[in-house]
Amino acid sequence: MERVSGVSCTVGESPTWSAADNAWYWVDIPAKRVWRLDASSGVSRYWDNAEMVACVAAKAGGGLIAGMETGIFSLELGAERGAKALKLATPASGLGEGMRFNDGRCDRQGRFWAGTMFMDMGAARAVGQLYRYDAARGISAPFVSELLTQNGTAFSPDGRTMYLSDSHPQRRMVWAFDYDIADGVPSNRRVFADLTAEVGRPDGAAVDAEGCYWVCGNDGGYIFRFTPDGKLDRKLVVPMLKPSMCAFGGKDLDTLMVTSIVSGKPEDAEWGGAVALLRPGVKGVAETPFGA
Template sequence: MTNTRGVDMVADVRCSVGESPLWCTEQAAWYWVDIPARTIWRLDAASGRLDTWQTTEMVASIALKQSGGLIAGMESGIFSLELGIGPMAAQRKLAAPAGGLGPGMRFNDGRCDRQGRFWSGTMCADIAANRPLGNLHRYTAQDGVSAPVVSGLLVQNGLAWSPDGRTMYLSDSHPQRQLVWAFDYDVDEGMPSRQRLFVDMNSFAGRPDGAAVDSDGCYWICGNDGGCILRFTPDGRLDRRIDVPMLKPSMCSFGGAGLDTLLVTSISAGKAEGDDWAGAVVLLRPGVTGVAETLFHG
C-alpha cells in the first residue's frame, strides 16, 4: 500500500466511479463497486487479496444479505447478486419501480436501514440534463419496490441512518442543489417524515456525495470536488475536516475489526490535472468508530 498524509492506498486500484464501500464482518473483507465498469471489488483485509466480479448492468449500490450474497441497485431495478469463483456475478432481478425507471435513468446510492430494509434512489445518468426525475425507494422482499418516498431529486446521494435508526439523512449532490436533509424515521413502518435542511453544502468544500454515520451519531460526508471528508454533529455543525489526496472522494464506510477504519472510494472520470490519486480507494483511521451496517433481511 502507498501512504500519504496518513492515508493508505489500496493496491493500484483506479475506479472510474468508485462507490458503495462496505465492510463484511464475517469475511473480514471490504466490498465496493465501480459503476461504469460494471465491477464489484472485494479486498481481503488480512491478506490484501483483491477479487473482482462483472455484472451485465451498471451496479451503483450494494448491501450484504443475511442469507449470503449481495442486494444491489442497478440500471433497471433491484437485484440479488451471488459472487462465485467465475468472473461474472450471478444476477437475479428482484423488482423494479412500477412502470420501470424510464430512459436514461438508473439506481444510485443505497444501503439498508437499521431494520434491514434496502433503500436506493434513482437519477438521470446525464447529470448535465438537470432533470429532477430522481426518486428514493424502499425495497423489501414482502412488498417489493415502494412508490417514490422522496421525489424531485437530481442526483440522489448521502443516504445514512443515525445509530438508533430514528433519523434518516439524504443528499442531492447535483451542482444546482448541494444539500443534505434530515428526516424523522419511523423504524416500525420504515417511513421518513418531517424533511428539513441539515446542511447546505454550498457553504462548504465539495459537493455532498456518499456518507456514513459514526457511533457518536455524527454524519461523515464526502466532499466531491473538494478533496475532503466532513464530519457534522447531529445538530448540523461542522466539527472536523479530513483532507484526502484525491479531488473527488465519492463515498466512505466504517469497518475493520474495531470499526475504526474508514474506506473511501473516489472518481477518476473527468480527472483534473494533478489529481494523481483520482479513482483511488483508500483506508484511513479517523480516530472514531463507526456503526456496523445492517444486513438485508429479505
C-alpha cells in the same frame, strides 16, 4: 491514509463492510464491476456484471443486494469472474430512458434504501426518486421525488433519523428525516446541512458511533463531519479531488474506506479513482445486512 493496492476505478462508489465475510465491497459503476478486498489477506478481486452496479449492501446469508441500471438485484459472487444477478424488483413506474439507481444502504432493520438519477447530470433533470425495498413488501412507491442526483443515504445509530443528500451542483444539500423504525417510513423532512457555500458537493456518506454524519465533499477533496444537530465540526483533507463515498468497517469498525472518481485533472492524476483506508479516530456503527 493507505491506498488499496492495484485498484483504480473510473467511478468508485458504495464501499460497504461485511463482518460475516471479513471483507470490504465496493463498485466501479461504468465498468459494471463489483470489487472485494479481503481484510485478512489484503487480496482484492472483482466480478463483472451485465449492467452497471451503482450501490451494494451485504445480504444476510451471503451475497449482495444491489441497485443497478434496471432495478434492484441480488448478486451472488462465486468462483467465476462474472456475478450471478437475479432481478428482485423494478419501480412500478419503471426507471425511464437514461436513468439508473445511484446511492443506497440498508437501514438498521435490514431494509434496503436506494435512489435513482438521470445519468446525464448536465441535463439537470430532477426526476430522481428514493425507494425502500424489503422481501416481504417488495419495492415501495417513491418516498422522495424531484431529486437531481440522489446520494448520502445513512441512518443514525438508533435508526430513528434518516439522512439524504442531493450532490448535484445545483442542489448541494443534505436533509434529515424522522424515521419510523417499525414501518420504515421517513417523515418531517428538513435541511440538515447546506453545502452551497462549501467547496465540495455532498456525495456518499456514513454515520459514526457518536451519531455524526460523514459526507464526501466531491470536487473539493474533503470529507465533512457534521454533528447530529447539523454543525460542521471537522473537515478532513483527502488526496483525491473527487471522494465519492465513505463507510466504516474493519474488525473494530475504526477504519474508514473512501472511494473516488477520476476527475481528469493533472493534479488528481495520482489519486483520482483510488480506493483508500484511513483511521479517523472514531468508530462506526455495524451495518445491518439486508434481510437480517
